[in-house]
Amino acid sequence: MKILRTPEEMLRFAARSSRRRGATGFVPTMGALHEGHLSLIRTSRGACATTVVSLYVNPLQFGPGEDFDTYPRDLEGDLALLKKERVSVVFLPDDAAMYPPGFSTRVVVGGSLTAGLCAPHRPGHFEGVATVVARLLGLVRPDRLYLGLKDYQQFRVLQRMVEDLALPVEVVGCPVVREPDGLAFSSRNRRLSQKGREAAPVLYRALKVGKALADLGETDPARVLAEVRRVVTEEKAVRLQYLEAVDGETLAPVEKVGKGTVLALAAYLENVRLIDNIMV
Ligand code: AMP
Numbered sequence: 001m002k003i004l005r006t007p008e009e010m011l012r013f014a015a016r017s018s019r020r021r022g023a024t025g026f027v028p029t030m031g032a033l034h035e036g037h038l039s040l041i042r043t044s045r046g047a048c049a050t051t052v053v054s055l056y057v058n059p060l061q062f063g064p065g066e067d068f069d070t071y072p073r074d075l076e077g078d079l080a081l082l083k084k085e086r087v088s089v090v091f092l093p094d095d096a097a098m099y100p101p102g103f104s105t106r107v108v109v110g111g112s113l114t115a116g117l118c119a120p121h122r123p124g125h126f127e128g129v130a131t132v133v134a135r136l137l138g139l140v141r142p143d144r145l146y147l148g149l150k151d152y153q154q155f156r157v158l159q160r161m162v163e164d165l166a167l168p169v170e171v172v173g174c175p176v177v178r179e180p181d182g183l184a185f186s187s188r189n190r191r192l193s194q195k196g197r198e199a200a201p202v203l204y205r206a207l208k209v210g211k212a213l214a215d216l217g218e219t220d221p222a223r224v225l226a227e228v229r230r231v232v233t234e235e236k237a238v239r240l241q242y243l244e245a246v247d248g249e250t251l252a253p254v255e256k257v258g259k260g261t262v263l264a265l266a267a268y269l270e271n272v273r274l275i276d277n278i279m280v
Contacts, residue, residue: 001082002089007100007139010091014141022049026142026169028133031055032072032187033081036177040146041085043174052140053082054091056098061128067273072190091140098135107131109157109164112252117153117264118275121241129154130161137167145169150176150184152262152277156251176277178204184276196270199235203267206231207278210245210263214280219256221245228263241266241273248279 004010017024025044029037037053044051055078062068075092082090107130114126137145145162147155159171177185182204183197192200210228218224225243232240243265245254254261257280264277 001087003079003092004089005092005094005097007093007097010093010139011141013089014139017050018141020049023143024048024050024052024141025144025146026136026140027051027053027146028136029053029055030057030071030187031078032074032190033078034185034187034189036148036150036185038081038085039177040148040174041082041087043172044144044146045085045087048144050088052089052091052142053087054093054136054140056091056093056132056136058098058128058132059095060099060131061125063122063124066122067188070191072187091136093139098132105131105134107134107161107165109160112250113153113157113160116244116246116251116253117242118266119153121266126154126157130157133158134161134165134167137162137169142169145171147171147173148176149173150186150277151275152248152264153251156249182208184274186274188272188274191272192270196237196272199237200269200274202232202235202238203265203274203276204278207263207265207276211278211280214257214261214263219258221254221257221261224257224263228265232265232267235269237269239268241268 025048027040027044057071106127108127109130155173162171181201183201206228209231210224213224213227245257246262247254248260248262261280262277266275
């Protein structure tokens with residue numbers, strides 16, 4: 001397993017692997033790796049000759065007052081896991097490698113994809129995500145980009161960016177990986193107390209109730225969302241930030257819930273912000 005840290009090293013490796021046969025898969029992460037990340041890595045390893053994983057907590061995607069400083073970091077644990085997964089390359093840039101002096105570009109994905117859900121609650125977040133991933137794609141030059149559907153809006157935004165900028169990479173969305181009790185794996189779960197951890201599965205439980213209602217034929221988003229909200233409020237420690245029923249392609253709010261509708265939410269629990277979603 002190679003550990004590369006500078007843009008020059010990464011570009012050199014990318015140039016060499018483009019001359020080799022076989023595809024390169026890329027899994028960008030912010031570290032504190034868990035089963036969700038590992039499933040992306042395994043999917044890439046199954047389909048690509050070379051798998052590159054990046055570990056970088058991107059300051060550009062955190063707003064003032066957000067959890068950049070307390071975001072879980074575990075470089076040693078991450079490297080041990082990546083070695084076990086037998087990834088080819090770990091890209092480990094620092095801030096100077098990602099944003100060298102003079103760096104002045106921002107990638108903005110507009111329209112309905114960034115009108116709702118997390119976007120109004122995290123101004124600048126998707127700009128930060130799109131900008132860092134655009135630069136990472138330039139450095140890693142992969143054939144396939146593996147993203148988790150747990151961050152559903154992020155997946156759609158990056159898919160749009162790749163299409164709009166005609167970037168030569170295939171975007172692959174991978175299913176949400178969950179704990180046995182339904183809680184979606186997230187690096188931020190590490191910050192929950194035992195009590196918080198026990199309360200957190202209510203989010204997916206509630207989303208499943210909403211989906212079940214829709215599967216039974218309920219099409220009124222207000223009714224579906226009211227039911228989800230009712231289940232979430234069973235846990236007093238959980239505070240919903242948003243709950244929306246959106247079109248899975250455009251992310252615009254739906255007037256009728258049906259096939260392809262995504263129920264998505266963000267909630268605070270013990271100061272930890274968790275997101276989750278389910279597709280009808
Ligand atoms: P992060 O380190 O949180 O930026 O996540 C890196 C990648 O892993 C993103 O594409 C996420 O969508 C994906 N990911 C995170 N958690 C999960 C999960 N529970 N299931 C599937 N993918 C995930």
